[in-house]
Amino acid sequence: MFHLMPYRDLPEDFEKRYHSVWVDPPWGELADPERVGQYYNWTLDELLYAARAGLDGVCTNEHHQNAYGFMPSPNIMGAYLAKATNGLPVAVIQMGSTPPTTNPPIRVAEEYAMLDCISGGRLIAGLPLGTAMDVNFCYGVPPIEQRERYREAHALILKAWTSREIFPWNGKYWKLPMVNLWPRPIQQPHPPVWLPGSASPTTWDMAIDNDHCYCYLSYYGWKWAQGMVDGYWERVEAKGKDRNPYRLGFLQLVAVSESDAKAEEEYSRHIEYFFHKCLHIFGGYVYPPGYHDWETLVHMLRRDAMDRRRVFQLGDKRYPDFVREGNVVAGSPATVRDHLKEAIRRLRVGNLMVLLHIGSMPHGLTLKNIDLFAREVLPALRPIWDDEGWENRWWPQRLLERRAAPAGAQAGRGG
Amino acid sequence: MSVPRAQDLQGLFLSVGGIRVSVKRAGDGPPLLYFHNAWGFQWDPFLQGLAQRYTLWAPELPGTGDSDPHDIFQVDSLWDLVVLLGDVVDALGVKGAALVGHSFGGMLAAEVAAHWPDRFRRLVLLAPLGLWRADLPITNWMALPPHQLPHPPFLVHDPSAPAVQAHLAALQEGDTSLARARRIWALGCSAKFWWPIPDRGLRKRLHRVRLPTLVIWGREDKVIPVGYAQEFVQALPQARALIVEGAGHLPHLERLDTVLPAVVDFLGGGDGGP
Numbered sequence: 001m002f003h004l005m006p007y008r009d010l011p012e013d014f015e016k017r018y019h020s021v022w023v024d025p026p027w028g029e030l031a032d033p034e035r036v037g038q039y040y041n042w043t044l045d046e047l048l049y050a051a052r053a054g055l056d057g058v059c060t061n062e063h064h065q066n067a068y069g070f071m072p073s074p075n076i077m078g079a080y081l082a083k084a085t086n087g088l089p090v091a092v093i094q095m096g097s098t099p100p101t102t103n104p105p106i107r108v109a110e111e112y113a114m115l116d117c118i119s120g121g122r123l124i125a126g127l128p129l130g131t132a133m134d135v136n137f138c139y140g141v142p143p144i145e146q147r148e149r150y151r152e153a154h155a156l157i158l159k160a161w162t163s164r165e166i167f168p169w170n171g172k173y174w175k176l177p178m179v180n181l182w183p184r185p186i187q188q189p190h191p192p193v194w195l196p197g198s199a200s201p202t203t204w205d206m207a208i209d210n211d212h213c214y215c216y217l218s219y220y221g222w223k224w225a226q227g228m229v230d231g232y233w234e235r236v237e238a239k240g241k242d243r244n245p246y247r248l249g250f251l252q253l254v255a256v257s258e259s260d261a262k263a264e265e266e267y268s269r270h271i272e273y274f275f276h277k278c279l280h281i282f283g284g285y286v287y288p289p290g291y292h293d294w295e296t297l298v299h300m301l302r303r304d305a306m307d308r309r310r311v312f313q314l315g316d317k318r319y320p321d322f323v324r325e326g327n328v329v330a331g332s333p334a335t336v337r338d339h340l341k342e343a344i345r346r347l348r349v350g351n352l353m354v355l356l357h358i359g360s361m362p363h364g365l366t367l368k369n370i371d372l373f374a375r376e377v378l379p380a381l382r383p384i385w386d387d388e389g390w391e392n393r394w395w396p397q398r399l400l401e402r403r404a405a406p407a408g409a410q411a412g413r414g415g
Numbered sequence: 416m417s418v419p420r421a422q423d424l425q426g427l428f429l430s431v432g433g434i435r436v437s438v439k440r441a442g443d444g445p446p447l448l449y450f451h452n453a454w455g456f457q458w459d460p461f462l463q464g465l466a467q468r469y470t471l472w473a474p475e476l477p478g479t480g481d482s483d484p485h486d487i488f489q490v491d492s493l494w495d496l497v498v499l500l501g502d503v504v505d506a507l508g509v510k511g512a513a514l515v516g517h518s519f520g521g522m523l524a525a526e527v528a529a530h531w532p533d534r535f536r537r538l539v540l541l542a543p544l545g546l547w548r549a550d551l552p553i554t555n556w557m558a559l560p561p562h563q564l565p566h567p568p569f570l571v572h573d574p575s576a577p578a579v580q581a582h583l584a585a586l587q588e589g590d591t592s593l594a595r596a597r598r599i600w601a602l603g604c605s606a607k608f609w610w611p612i613p614d615r616g617l618r619k620r621l622h623r624v625r626l627p628t629l630v631i632w633g634r635e636d637k638v639i640p641v642g643y644a645q646e647f648v649q650a651l652p653q654a655r656a657l658i659v660e661g662a663g664h665l666p667h668l669e670r671l672d673t674v675l676p677a678v679v680d681f682l683g684g685g686d687g688g689p
Contacts, residue, residue, distance in 0.1 A: 136610070136611070140610070140612075142611070143603055143610070144603040144607050282558070284557075285558060288557040288559075288606075289564070289599045289602035289603035290600070290602070290604065291603070294484040294596075294600055297596050298592070298593065301595055
């Protein structure tokens with residue numbers, strides 16, 4: 001289960017009155033720290049509930065100056081989750097600490113090693129490039145440096161985990177005289193690495209070339225993602241790699257209730273809140289010049305894909321539109337099962353991440369959603385790839401062994 | 416004399432410190448070095464006017480214009496860039512040149528002049544970037560919705576003015592997706608040297624610019640407020656300001672009739688000058 005931790009009580013006219021949900025939403029007008037404390041506690045409770053309900057992983061992420069997600073340090077959340085899920089067959093998925101803005105980036109390697117040690121080897125290490133909002137506008141990195149910093153930080157983190165010798169790092173952005181990580185992760189040679197992205201071919205290449213899992217974190221759902229994901233799989237094949245579905249992670253909004261009608265009654269306003277308010281992001285913050293590398297920029301301008309957010313007019317759409325277009329998979333357990341099965345097969349996704357808390361969804365309803373998903377939907381999704389016999393090489397080995405032992409054929413999956 | 420047109424622009428490449436630097440050349444007369452703004456080099460009526468009197472040399476920021484887009488990754492810091500531009504001046508063999516820069520290019524011109532004041536004769540700064548006052552906010556031209564990229568409406572005071580319309584039409588003439596990518600990429604390349612706050616310590620170095628300097632600013636500049644004109648004049652040893660009424664961030668294009676004669680008058684030395 002993935003959690004963004006949105007502010008659940010933004011004003012009704014938020015998207016009309018305010019410029020952007022990200023970078024410049026005024027704290028003093030919109031937020032109350034007492035309430036935010038409640039959100040953090042609910043968020044942790046919801047993720048823990050999901051872990052106990054049988055989902056395979058709990059997933060936090062890093063954002064800054066953002067009213068739809070304010071876990072500036074996902075590892076603080078992850079530390080609690082790692083400790084509290086000890087004894088459960090659950091991966092702690094950090095999606096994660098952002099290397100280009102962590103100074104020096106071995107801090108990511110250190111904190112992830114801590115989480116891996118605390119959790120007994122259950123960490124999945126997400127290494128995100130980071131959005132322009134977080135990295136450029138909030139943390140001040142020049143957009144054109146972001147990918148270069150990312151590549152350097154990625155190489156440094158992997159070397160810090162795996163090198164047996166103390167080594168000096170003479171990079172362009174970081175210079176460290178004696179890298180000698182304490183602690184090191186339990187998982188060897190290092191925890192599974194997932195690279196979250198938003199469909200940039202450069203990040204695909206980095207994932208494929210380094211044998212990481214690529215995670216497409218789109219909020220627009222599986223139908224919208226098909227073209228992008230097809231591009232990823234074409235790239236995988238072009239590079240001569242196998243079509244192991246666990247090479248791909250995908251984030252999907254999911255809302256389950258007793259019936260389709262009940263789902264609409266219970267979830268529609270929270271889903272509209274998410275798309276109308278949480279995704280009310282000023283267009284000028286999304287792709288500042290230099291954020292895309294040259295090849296991607298040329299590619300996007302040829303296809304005019306940079307204007308795609310304008311085409312996708314969120315404000316005009318309502319719950320039935322979001323369901324019809326697959327932005328959210330919502331309805332009765334049978335409906336959700338059918339749609340997710342189709343989504344998983346069409347996208348060829350092995351590590352499905354589900355966003356089960358959406359927008360303004362209250363705590364009680366979130367628990368219900370988690371509960372129904374775990375009991376009525378997840379069991380039908382688990383065996384989807386079993387007939388093809390793939391191994392999830394991007395999952396903590398101990399969890400795979402543990403699942404394989406008592407339950408027979410069950411393989412670990414994101415959830 | 417003949418009026419230099421865009422097609423009279425010559426392009427040359429210099430190999431400087433392992434980087435292939437693109438330089439544009441036009442006109443005839445005493446040497447004038449021009450540093451382009453964040454959008455990359457663009458031929459315009461102001462440069463055309465200068466090229467009637469001077470030999471215009473305009474190096475392109477590595478990564479922009481006709482250079483290899485990836486060359487930006489060979490210039491790691493403002494220090495690298497200033498040294499590179501000094502090497503370009505050496506390689507061109509121009510001595511005692513006039514130095515002119517606009518916006519981001521104005522910041523570079525001030526930096527280069529501060530490092531090597533003896534290599535230049537006079538300095539013209541058109542709405543330069545490079546100083547920062549919290550009470551005079553500078554508009555971030557990198558935060559643009561896609562349909563405003565690369566040229567936002569707030570660049571000029573009056574978008575409907577004929578001179579502005581003509582300039583925009585000239586820009587759109589070659590507006591293929593590749594040309595648009597070039598301009599967007601130029602914004603990204605130049606931001607490497609100013610993002611996120613355009614203050615890389617220039618104020619500490621301006622006292623070294625021992626050159627007669629003309630600081631030109633549009634009264635209605637919505638990008639870098641006109642208040643910065645005084646900041647520059649006070650920090651520079653021999654500077655005066657020309658505030659141009661009815662102009663925004665492109666005073667030399669919006670009020671060519673005022674700015675070109677003022678620059679020529681200040682620089683002198685050309686056929687059309689005093």
